[in-house]
Amino acid sequence: MDTLSSIWIVSRWEVKRTLATMSRNVLPAAAALLLLLFAVTGFAAESGMHLQDGMYRIGADDPDVLAIVAPDARFDATIGDAAALRRDRAAYDVVVLRGEVYAADTAKGRSALRALEQDYERYVSRVLSGQEDLYAAYPLWIDLQYVKSELDFDATESGIMVGGLPDPHTLPLPEGPVEEVPPPVAGPDLSMEELRQGLIRDAAGDHPLSRYADVLSPDGGTRSLMVPSRLTPSLPFDSIVLVFVFIFPLYFTSQFFMMSIMNERIGRRGEALLSSPIRPWTIIAGKAAPYFAVMLLIAALITAANGAPQTILLPLFPVILFFLANALIIGMVSRSFKELSFLSIFFSTIATSYLFFPTVFAGVHVVSLVSPLTLVILALQGEGFTLAEYVYSTSLFFATAAVLFYAGVVNFNEERLFGHLPLRSTLVGFVSSGISRARPYCSLFALGGLSVPFVFMAQMMSLVLLFNLPAPLSLVLLLLAAAFIEEFAKSVGIYALFSSRPGFFTPGTMLCASFAVALGFLLAEKILLLATLSQITESIFGSILFLGLHLLWMPLLLHAAGVLLVSAALKAGGPRAYGIGLVAASTVHCLYNIAVISGWIL
């Protein structure tokens, strides 16, 4: 009760102060700008995007041909007689003479050809869908039915098809039980006019830029009857629009929280708050609460504005927490405004990539579920998501947010907030204040465990980035990356301990410390693995990232050896030797992984 009321007090105070500084003269200007924004949005909707205007040059001898590309601003069209066009053909990307299309043999020429083809298809479908007898113009319709395969993930993870080359003489009969599939009823269940409307709608929403807007309209997947030309898989880059619509406003709002934390530190303004009896975590919770509420409200409004289901808020919830946690830490470690800006830009780049890249594979590959944004896409497509999928894709965000908040709370004191150390020393200080003097091994054990969610995030990121390279290269790079990330994470505690208490290091304590870190790391790794990542671990990529669930003492030895190598390097050469120790540890780790994969061990 007491803590709740103090959170409430801090929250109210935060809101009041923000409003006081903002309302002075920011709000009138903001209101004016918002009105302007409204006007500009209207103007933009009216006039359209003029980003790709005139990219391609087309020349034709027939005005009817130019009428085809007239609605497409990408084309800069010229009409001329055949002789002149043939003479200057180098100046054009595409030339159309007497119905024959010639394209320049360049990437641009080919792209222009493709654009023309798309425009032509649209023109043809315009003419055909206007026919009285639609079934003469479109005699063939396809009803697309999706079948779910249980072998889904294992079979296609690297795009390799199963079964090898088909034999034309033997029927590929199923081995398992055969379920009765009723033959589909002949003929479409929609009227000719409904189908015609569908065709016209499709043709309208075909422009490359308007396509991005279509991502948000949730009715995309419902209509399954189509003409052959519509039989194309969706494009992967479309989900970037979701990043802008859903994620960017959230990130933007978290900036205010970041700034509020930073403001407490300027001129030791937060001293009064710190010396009050209110505990640090209550202060942080109280300060974060208004921003959290605003972010949730913004997300809900955006969802409602797009007519999307409110279940979208569920996957956005951990993202909001993650942003706030990062804002807290960045606000606490930055020395100056420019450092704040750059750190936040850097963080946003990483976070956006982490959220965006996996969504490229939405509906194609399980890797996509690494990002909560994929759940947003699934919800938008009307497919929904299961609890298991939710846990799978959000648990890392919950875990890392929790660890970051914890780090923020532990370090929310005068020494850290008002100190002016370089970034690395500050970060090392953050970590070392998590290491207790009385029970260093317990702290190292905990630290090893707490670093695991971050390791998973980084490894997931590398998995997503490398997944796409050709098979042997991607596996090798993944091996290297995974080993390095793990060794780095484990060494953080040791490095911090070494910086704050160099005298602590003796052969005996180093050994104990290494095993403490290794044990914590291994335990947390296995728990998190069992809880969340069973799907990934079953794939060959997973087996590289998360080796050996069955044998525990081997990885324990390995993890301890890695930490021991780093601490030995630190002991021998001081902080300068840290890099060497890290490389040595990663090498050992890599060799071990290779050995296990190739079956030399086990």
Next chain:
Amino acid sequence: VNIRHVGIIAKKELRGLGHERTIVFAILLQLFIAMFSSFLMVGLASMYDPEMAAGYSRARYSIGYAGADSPLVDEFSKRRDLQLYRMDLSEAVAALRERKVSAVIYVPDTPPDAEAPIAITLYTLQNDLQSGIINIKLRELLLGYEAKLREIRAERLESYPISLNFPEAQRGSDFFEFVYGLLIPLLVFMPAIISAALIIDLITEEHQRDTLATLLSTPVTFPEQVWGKIAACTVLVPVQAAAWLLLLMANGIAIRHAGAILLLVSVGGLFLILLGALPALHYRERTGAQFIFSTALVVVILGTISLPANPLNLIVLLSVGAAGALHWIVFCLAVLCTLCLAVAVTGYARHIAGVLHAEG
């Protein structure tokens, strides 16, 4: 405004930026991400552009066929990459579930010249990389069949579209348009936006940390201070943009007129930096200034992009080598706008200097 003083301040700010090594670190890592993203996109384009993927894969795919006999069977026999199996529908779908076949089609017994359309049913796997490729292969085949059916029913059509004959061999992809029409203008203008945010930090920090009084006791005037900071931020724009362009080029993306693009970005960057300087001078406080600037930025960018022949469009045209004489008119207009804004900022800085002086 004394140029030497401006230079001294600019150097000081750049040194400060270099001193806080995080910034260098941040830029480097951003470049690293960019490298990976473009790398990934090249990879993705080849994998995802299914027409390209379909062209590369030499594999043969098994297709289950159920229902009535039709001329579609002949279409399949012409294809070497698709192997057709006549099967019972239930068995075929079960085989699809086990991945014994890649797709199943069911054809009703509607005759080709019937009144009604021929509605075939296509069963494919959900969430599968392969079905994308299969869809493309089947699309080609079905389009051919559609054309034949259309010919059979041609008498029932009232008008025909004019016919264009496209060359066979050449195949383009959306990749070109994505890279040149979206990625390049976006990446190249990003440093300009970052620098504009930076000027706000540099100006408001002096106010909020109370370091301004010390600085004003030197012979450097307040407008010179501001211009020094602006100069430092502006220098960063072409450097970073050039780094982007080099990275893209290293990834095999040829960019024409890189020099002209950098010039245009520098002018655009200066414009945005001046735009950022105004709220920073006015509010003297980061949160408010950044908020107003971000909103104004959205207005400016959205407004710009919906104008024909805007600078962003110009970057696209320059990079593909399609810009004409119009380019220089737009460029001159951009320079003119920036000059006006520069005069306004100088005037406002003088005014603020007076206010600061009055405040003591």
